Amino acid sequence: MSLDFKPGAFNDFFRDETFRDDFTYRNSPQNIRRFPFPFDRDEYMYSVNMEPHVPGRKGTVFEHIFDVDEHYVAEMIDRAKVLADDPLRCQSLPHMTLAGWDLLELIMETKAQEYPEWFSLEKNGNRWRWINRPLGIDHSFTFMDESTLPYGPFEYITRQTQGDFTLQDERDGTLWMDAGIATSQADWSVDFDVGMNFHEWHAPVPLAHDMGVFDRALKFLLKLQHGAPVRRFNWTMTVNPLLDTAPETYPKWGPTKTTLTPENLGQKQHLRVELQTLYRLPRSNAIAFDIRCYLASFEELVTVPKWGRRLHRVVRDIHPDLATYKGFIRNRPAMEAWLSKYDDGAPTSPGWWPED
Amino acid sequence: MTLTPVAPTIRSRPVYAPLEARAGHLHLIVADGEGAEAITDMLAKAPEAAGLLASAHIMYCPGPTGTDLSGSLAGLGAAQYFRAPTIPALLPRLGRVLQDTHMGTQFYLAGTEGLIGQAERAIMATGFPYNAIQKEHRGSTLRRVQCVHCKGITENVATDPFKCSHCGLSLFVRDHYSRRIAAFQGVNIDAEDPGQVPESVVRFK
Numbered sequence: 001m002s003l004d005f006k007p008g009a010f011n012d013f014f015r016d017e018t019f020r021d022d023f024t025y026r027n028s029p030q031n032i033r034r035f036p037f038p039f040d041r042d043e044y045m046y047s048v049n050m051e052p053h054v055p056g057r058k059g060t061v062f063e064h065i066f067d068v069d070e071h072y073v074a075e076m077i078d079r080a081k082v083l084a085d086d087p088l089r090c091q092s093l094p095h096m097t098l099a100g101w102d103l104l105e106l107i108m109e110t111k112a113q114e115y116p117e118w119f120s121l122e123k124n125g126n127r128w129r130w131i132n133r134p135l136g137i138d139h140s141f142t143f144m145d146e147s148t149l150p151y152g153p154f155e156y157i158t159r160q161t162q163g164d165f166t167l168q169d170e171r172d173g174t175l176w177m178d179a180g181i182a183t184s185q186a187d188w189s190v191d192f193d194v195g196m197n198f199h200e201w202h203a204p205v206p207l208a209h210d211m212g213v214f215d216r217a218l219k220f221l222l223k224l225q226h227g228a229p230v231r232r233f234n235w236t237m238t239v240n241p242l243l244d245t246a247p248e249t250y251p252k253w254g255p256t257k258t259t260l261t262p263e264n265l266g267q268k269q270h271l272r273v274e275l276q277t278l279y280r281l282p283r284s285n286a287i288a289f290d291i292r293c294y295l296a297s298f299e300e301l302v303t304v305p306k307w308g309r310r311l312h313r314v315v316r317d318i319h320p321d322l323a324t325y326k327g328f329i330r331n332r333p334a335m336e337a338w339l340s341k342y343d344d345g346a347p348t349s350p351g352w353w354p355e356d
Numbered sequence: 357m358t359l360t361p362v363a364p365t366i367r368s369r370p371v372y373a374p375l376e377a378r379a380g381h382l383h384l385i386v387a388d389g390e391g392a393e394a395i396t397d398m399l400a401k402a403p404e405a406a407g408l409l410a411s412a413h414i415m416y417c418p419g420p421t422g423t424d425l426s427g428s429l430a431g432l433g434a435a436q437y438f439r440a441p442t443i444p445a446l447l448p449r450l451g452r453v454l455q456d457t458h459m460g461t462q463f464y465l466a467g468t469e470g471l472i473g474q475a476e477r478a479i480m481a482t483g484f485p486y487n488a489i490q491k492e493h494r495g496s497t498l499r500r501v502q503c504v505h506c507k508g509i510t511e512n513v514a515t516d517p518f519k520c521s522h523c524g525l526s527l528f529v530r531d532h533y534s535r536r537i538a539a540f541q542g543v544n545i546d547a548e549d550p551g552q553v554p555e556s557v558v559r560f561k
Contacts, residue, residue, distance in 0.1 A: 088507070172485075189504050195536035196368060203368035204532050247504045247543060251525060254547030330548070 003150050003159055005077065005135045014073040014134055020081075025241035027300050031070055035296045036061045037304075037352045038233040038273050042313040044322070046208045050220060053229035053277045057353075061275060064114045065229070066107060066161065067292065073134050075162050075184070075243065082183035082244050083159070088191040089246070092154045092167070092179035099167045099179065100154030101144055102281035103288045107157050132160055154179055163275075163292035166190075168221075170285060174198050175221060178286075184243035184293040186236045186272065187250070187327065206321045224287060226280040234274040234291075237328040237335075241270055241295045260331055265338045266299035269331070271311065298338065304354040308342030315339060359394075360493040369531040370469070372493040377402035380462035383412040385434075386450060386475040388443060389419015390495025391467025392428050398464065398492075399432070409434045413453060417446045419468055420512045421496050421561075443471050450475060454482050463489045470500040470511060473538030486535060497560045501529055502539040509539055515556035517545045526553040529560075 017024040027035065056062030061069070083089055092100060108130055112121040122129040126143045137160070141148035149156045158165050158181045167179035175198045180190040193201045198218050199209075208214060224230065238245055239256045260268060275292045302308035316336045323329040359374055375398040387395055395414070399405040413436040418424035426439045440446035463479055465472045472491045480486050498512040508522025516529045520542065527542030534541070546553045 172487075189541070191507070192502065192504060192532070192534050192537065192541055196534065200368035200533075203366035204530070209367060249505075251505060251544045251547045251550075254544070255550060257548050 003080075003137070003156065005073075005080070005137070011134075013070060015070045017071070017074045019074070019078045019241055019243040023240050023242070025071070025074070025295065027296055028070060029303075032296060032300045032303055033354055034060050034069075035301070036233065036273050036275050036294055037301070037307050037310075037354070038235045039310050039314050040352045041350065042310050042348055043317055044314045045319070046211060046213050046322075049232045050217075050230045051232070053231040053279075061294070065110050065277075066114065066290075067275075068111070068115055068118065068134075068162065072162055076135060076160060078243055079159060079183045082246075086246075086248060089183055089248075090155050090158070090181040091190055091194045092152055093195065096154065096167050096169065096179040096284075096286070097146065097152060099169070099281055099284035099286035099288070100152055100157075102284050102286065103165070103167065103279075104153040104157040105143070106279060106281065106288070107161055135160060155181065161290075163290045165291070166289045167281075167284075168198075168287040168289060170222065170287065172197075173222070174218060175287060177201050182246065182291075185246055185291070186234075186238075186274065186293075187245055187247055189247045191248075204325075206325050207319070221278060221287060224278060224280045226282050229277055229279045231275060231277045234276055236272045236274075236326040237331075238270045238272045238295065239268055239331075241297070243293060243295070245272075257327075257330060260334055262334065262338060265334055266302070267297055269298045269335060269338075270295045271298070271301060298335070302339070302342040305342070306348050306354060308339065309344070309346060310348050312336065312339035312343035358397075358494075360495065360497060362493065365531045368533045370473075370491070370533055370535075372472075372491050374398070375464050375466060375490050375492045377405070377408055378462050378490075381411060381460035382457060383408050383462045383464065384453065384457065385412055385414045385464045385466075386416075386446070386471065387414070387429070387465070388417045388446075388467035388471040388495075389421065389423040390425070391419070391465075391471065391492070392416060392425035394466035394492040394494045395464065396428055396432075406433070411435055414438070415440065415446050415450060415453075417442055417471070419495050420470070420498050423495060443474060446471075447474060447478060450478050454478060457482065464492075465489060466492045467494055468496050468498065469493055470498070470538075473500060473533075473535070477535065477538045480535065499529060499560050500539045501527065501542040502534070502537050503527055503542050505544060509537075510542070513542075514558055514560050516559045517553060517556055518542070 019025055061067045108121045111119040118133050120131045128143050129140045131138045164182040164185050166177050168175035169178045180194055182190040202214050273294045277290045279288045323332050375394050412434040414429055414434045415438045416426055416429050417440040465475050500511055501513045502509050503520040506523035510521040517526045520527050525544045528545040530541045532541045
């Protein structure tokens, strides 16, 4: 039993593209318009910035609870390759299996409801039939019986869902990251961090601890209720549309940071946005954390004039500690210079939407 | 010699406190190197040291810099005393003893962070909460570091950066610490500029 994606999974909507080697990843013009540009003003500093994760504006990444976009199939193929190279990227401590089932149920039910043309779920008691048309999967299994799935429930469903995921167990007044899958992470190691509590896995983040950001965020998350998910943004910078910026493979992708030139920067330099969503799970009382990565090149972003102006100002004015932590301090001057061509000094409107 | 001070740093880096005798049915004491002195100091302050020792099992090995204070523990009169030549030689016995430990056991770990971390991990595997395990860091600050790239662990790291003993990459030593792996994290220092490795500095002794 395995989870082989059937050939022919691409259709007119899903792009056939790569996140490695020849890097053929691109955003279609309509997909640029729905890019979750994370800056709602011309400057950036940490904040907890949580808001309810409720379906939002049509044609944006907020329209659905689980956004499925034109990169879905290519991302899942990339994830399968990463996991084949390094199975340690997906780990679930033994007591997290129930939370894995909770997440599987949440994703299957939500996707079947939000995208009936692509996903369907039939239930006959605990006998479930799951159809994932984009990936060519038609699978009957017994809910809560691991022996009927080719992987544990957490890995099974996250191999079919864009975004890295962690599962947090709640005990002793904090959250413990006791399961995780990461193939599109911003330089953190699942293998190293699994089993840590909230303050421990955030320990390397500069400035924010002293600002009380993590104390407030934890307090907020411990009150998270089933059925009332929340979301926030995070972001960083990546050279090339490389999803898998893992510390494990840093020696492979680290040198690409030195390949930028004024000529290729617009095409190679990508803003990497994480749409982070959090869900309280019903049986396990665990919290699922979805870290969904969106990539857009500077060239693509500046096709929206407001975003070009604003990105220039954010990159120019960011605190150096943050530019260092986010890994782009060495390229900041070049990025700033490239972006300055798209900043005429005109005021920008509040909020992150391309217009209004 | 007292508790090895730990400079304030990031939140995943373990902190330690002096051991104190607590009431228990069984006292499991695991130490290496200068950790022996943490044990004798704790016993000197204990109101009923003789009672504690009568239900104590001490496991000890010399420290990574050669400190061997087994003489100061061997004659204490513990119900069971064991001297291992090294930490890896000590751990199988600890694992076996943990199979039979019950509620009311007190754990005392003392010495290097490598010893404390590996013993703590074995104890946690039984379901015992790590924050109920007493830990006092004494003596050597040599570090046990996992290479985040090849996953190999290098023991007794003294310099920063250092060469991974498994894959040979030059790694800088972070304070980020995993209890599950019982190690600090090492990350390639010249990934972005291959070959440009800063000179190693002795940071841990």
